[in-house]
Amino acid sequence: MCQICFEAVAGSGLMHFCHCGSPDTLAAMRRIEADLSRRQMLGGMAAVMGMFAGFGLAPKEGHAQAAGAPLLLTNLKYFDGNTLSLHSGVDILIEEGRIAALPAAGQGPAEAERIDCGGRTVIPGLIDSHWHTTLASVSQLAAMTQDIGFVHLMAGKEAGATLMRGFTTVRDVGGPAFGLHAAVDRGVVAGPRIFPAGAIISQTSGHGDFRFQNALPMMPVDQADYATKAGVSALADGVPEVLRRAREQLMKGASQIKIAAGGGVASQYDPLESLQFTEEEMRAAVNAATDWGTYVCAHVYTSAGIQRCIRAGVKSIEHGQLADEDTVRMMADHGTWWSIQPFLADEDANKYTDPKAVAAQKMVAEGTMRAFEWADKHKVNWSFGTDILYGGGETQAKQLTKLARFMSPLTALHRATGAAGDLLAMSGARAPYDGRLGVISEGAFADLLVIDGDAEAGLDWLADSDNLRVILKGGRIFKNSL
Structure with a gap:
């Protein structure tokens, strides 16, 4: 009997049964x-x-369709994300955030709200398949020392800018992106769809070990370092620890798992050619991901590292520009995806003074040109990504224009739309969004761009966001300058 009922009974002298637990x-x-x-x-x-x-992060002015009213894009050509030609003679009908139909021009429902595209081209929203949502807009020093609230606010601001560059989806491959992912999906902040990997899982001394040497040796009683506490990386040595860290990211909502399987160009400790994680450790991460219906992607550059990843069951190679041709064939034979970034040691590349880093950057640039050639020659599944870190986010779309040096403009667009959407689909039930991305087809999400530019002739129009006249994500209009 609760205290209130007990006092009521005591004061009345009557027998009373407590109803506080009743249905x-x-x-x-x-x-x-x-x-x-x-x-x-x-x-x-x-x-x-x-x-x-x-902080300038409120959702951009935009609107969804009126309740029950479809949206119809008219007077257009379109690139469907896969076919390497433009289509015409149809309109694009959008209902409840998806492409409902592609009716013949002039045959859409009379009650639909209309956007006359003026003969312009419509393409799927762009996808960056190698993005670091929380690390793209701050310096490395800020990322590792500043209050994490500041880092997240800067990430929110960058998310809005990312969407305004035409990237309606990103695959985040390392960093604490879960909060921003939730905020964007709830409409608190404007930004792209996010496929989060969570913390980069790294061995001690690996590409994701951001500690200073004076923090060694790590003892069982030591607290986690800042990068680990913030969710940037997770250190793991041995099969049980790799299993634990992978499962933790899945528990947080990871759509895929990211491991560091080799060194980096400018890594402070791990050489570019170093091999990281044994095959058994990699397989532990793969098993954890597979048990949840998703996959592992791996940061790695060299042939030996890539081959170890493939043998362990890793499904996506991030970078990989130092692969030899035999390794590329192996990727093709196993159906392994290749997430390639246009690392060309050009005006947009990171600037290094260390001779070893400069030499490594040159090797990777030479490998990048071979990567595009061999990926096409051996029919490897590959997608476009940028890997912009610690500032420089404004070059994101410009990075995509560089692909047109190595292939046709529509082929390049395909790698940032339809092909990238196929890579995202490997997350299966762990994908945050239940629908097709990167394509213009019935049932796909209505993530669309109306552009000023000839998509068949070149991609230079991408470098100026003013050429993106309409930006839609999920049928919501985030920009309309027509």
Whole structure:
């Protein structure tokens, strides 16, 4: 008997049974708690929105279709994301955030809201398959030392800029992106769809070990370093630890798992040619991901590292520019994806003074040109990504234009739309979005760009966001300058 009922009985002298645990009482309490929670949530959301607005992060002005009213794009040509030619003679009908139909021109429903594209080309929203949402807009020093709230606010600001560059989806391959992913999906912040990997899983001394040498040796009683606590990386040595760290990222909502399987160009400790994680350790991450219906992608450059990854069951090679032709054949034979970035040691590349890093950067640039050639020659599945880190996000679209040096413009667009969408689909049930991305077809998400530019002749128009006249994500209009 609860205290209130006990006092009531004691004061009346009557026998009384407590009803506090009855179904009717519990149902009433749930209604009261739900109402209080709703009020607290609304108050909290108002405070969060105010905070984001003060930092320039409130959702961009946009609107969805009126309730029950479809949206119809008319007077257009379109690239479907896969076929290497433009289509015409149809309109694009959008309902409930998806492409409902491609009716013959002039045959769409009369009640639809219309956007006259003026004969322009419509393409799928772009996909960056190698992006670091929380690390793209801050320096490395800031990422590893500043208050994590500042890092996340900067990431939110960059997310809005990413969407305005025409990238409606990114595959995040390392960093604490889960919070921003939730905020974007809830409409608190404008940004692209995010496929988050969570922390990069790295061995001690590996590409994701950001500690200083004076932090060694690590002892069982030591607290986690800042990068680990912030969710940038997760250190693991041995099969049990790799299993644990992979499962932790899955628990957080990872759509794929990212491991570091080799060194980096400018890594402070790990040489570019170093092999990281044994095959058994890699297989542990693969088993954890496979058990949840998804896959592992791996940072690695060299042939030996790539081959170890393939033998362990890794499904996506990130970078890989130092692969020899036999290794590329092996990727093709195993159906392994290749996420290639246009690392060309050009004006947009990271600047190094260390002679070893300069030499490594040159090797990777030479390998990049071979990578495009061999990927095409051996029919490897590959997709476009940028890997922009620590500033330089404004060059994201410009990086895509560089692919036109090695292939036709529509082939390059395919690698950032239809092909990239196929790579994202490997997340299976762990994918955050239940629908096709990177294509213009019935049932696909209505992530679309209306462009000023000849997509068959070149991609230079991508470098200026003013040429993106309409940006839609999920049927919502985030920009319309027509």
